[in-house]
Amino acid sequence: MDLTLLLISSKKPLKGSPLFAIEHKQKSWLFSNAQNAELFEQSLVLYEPQFNGWCSYAVSEGYGAEVDFVNGWAVIEDKLYLNWDQETQNLFVSENNRRRVSADRNWKKVHAGMLDGSVELYTYSDEGASISHPQRL
Numbered sequence: 001m002d003l004t005l006l007l008i009s010s011k012k013p014l015k016g017s018p019l020f021a022i023e024h025k026q027k028s029w030l031f032s033n034a035q036n037a038e039l040f041e042q043s044l045v046l047y048e049p050q051f052n053g054w055c056s057y058a059v060s061e062g063y064g065a066e067v068d069f070v071n072g073w074a075v076i077e078d079k080l081y082l083n084w085d086q087e088t089q090n091l092f093v094s095e096n097n098r099r100r101v102s103a104d105r106n107w108k109k110v111h112a113g114m115l116d117g118s119v120e121l122y123t124y125s126d127e128g129a130s131i132s133h134p135q136r137l
Helices: 034-042 058-063 086-094 096-116
Strands: 002-004 017-024 027-031 073-076 079-082
Touching: 002 058, 002 096, 017 096, 058 086, 073 086, 086 096
Parallel strands: 002 027
Antiparallel strands: 017 027, 073 079
C-alpha cells in the first residue's frame, strides 16, 4: 500500500515519490523529499495517521470510511487525523474532544468489523467517484 504523507509544517499535502519511500507496518510511505522521510522515521507518533488511516469521524460513529488525503486531514495535539472530505474534517475538528474519545473507544470494534464485514464501510467507488484509493483492510 502506498501512502503519500503530508508535509505538516507547510499545512498542505505534497505528492510523495518512490525515491523517498519508507517501509513501515507493511506499507510504503512516500515522501516529497529526504528531509520529510527522515522526519517521519524520527517521529512516527506524530506523522502516522490515527485509526490506521481510516476516517476518524466515521470511526467515531461506529463505521468505516475511506479518506481524502488532500483535503480531509488535520493535526490535533500532535496526531494526524484523516477524514472522508473537508466538510467531514471540519465537523471532526469542531467536535474534536468528543469525536476523538468516541473514535478511540470504537476503533477495535470498527476495525474488526471492517475485516469480517459486520461493520458498514463507505468507499469512494460506492459513491460513483473515480478515485483510486490506496487503503486496504
